[in-house]
Amino acid sequence: MSDRTSRAKVLAQTTIVEERSLEGIGLHTGCKTKLTFRPAPANSGIRFFRTDLPGTPMIPARLGFVVATVRGTNLGLHEAKVHTVEHVLSAATGLGIDNLDILVTANEPPAMDGSALPFFQTLLQAGLKTFPEAPKRRLTIAEEVTYEDKGSTYRAVPCGHFEIDATLIHDHPLVPRLSFNFRMDSGGYAAQVAPARTFCFEHEVQFLKSQGLAQGGSLENAVVIGRDRFHTNAEGLRFPDEFVRHKILDLIGDLTLIGRSLFGVKIEAVRCGHAHNIEFAKRLNAAATKLRRQPAVAAEQR
């Protein structure tokens, strides 16, 4: 393959080749649910479809359709909602997928093992194809973008690749502070980020359940941080710093809602969570949109 061909492949939009499905229960709703990945045309982006509702309503995986960010990112359009979309979206971005239809038979994707790995592997098995006539839409910023609220801080700077440096800080002796730096490529994502599972603190479990959350949560799809030990399934922790890796997984999923390839930013995030991720994503999107409206840039960044 010539350099030119290889560059053209990297910069072209992608989708999957074949349809693939997964089944399980929703992490927060506890409902039985089946998710199907289906190839999508160029320039269609990532979209969810509720196949259990009349007319199979579509909900774009875009920032403008975020309706809630409590312990997960929920999308909605009119009456149709999809809860906890971030792990599925993170897997799609981990593979560099631009266009994808995601069909769900309930209001939440299956939790699987609480990580993005089952989704990543399923998408990988579905095969990838490119649209040579459709260049990737990339997120491009001209200068740093920052966001700060209630002790959480985010900073993005222009960069030739996509990198996240995340730090998690908790007032808890087992996980006082964890940091992880991740530079995106599919192999690295599969090995270092995708397997990291969702987690909560033991003292939160009853509260979450009383709020109607974590109804499908168990040690098969989450790690629970106890007062003096971790509660996990038989495999134990997958990484000593699994929690901060999961924060990166979630952030990648939430940033996917910008609807552009993230190659072009380096991000530092301290104490990130879904609500802040979405607010930061909106600022990034606004900065990139403003830049594209400048005539000199517009020709290159349509």
Ligand SMILES: [Zn+2]
């Ligand atoms: Zn998560």
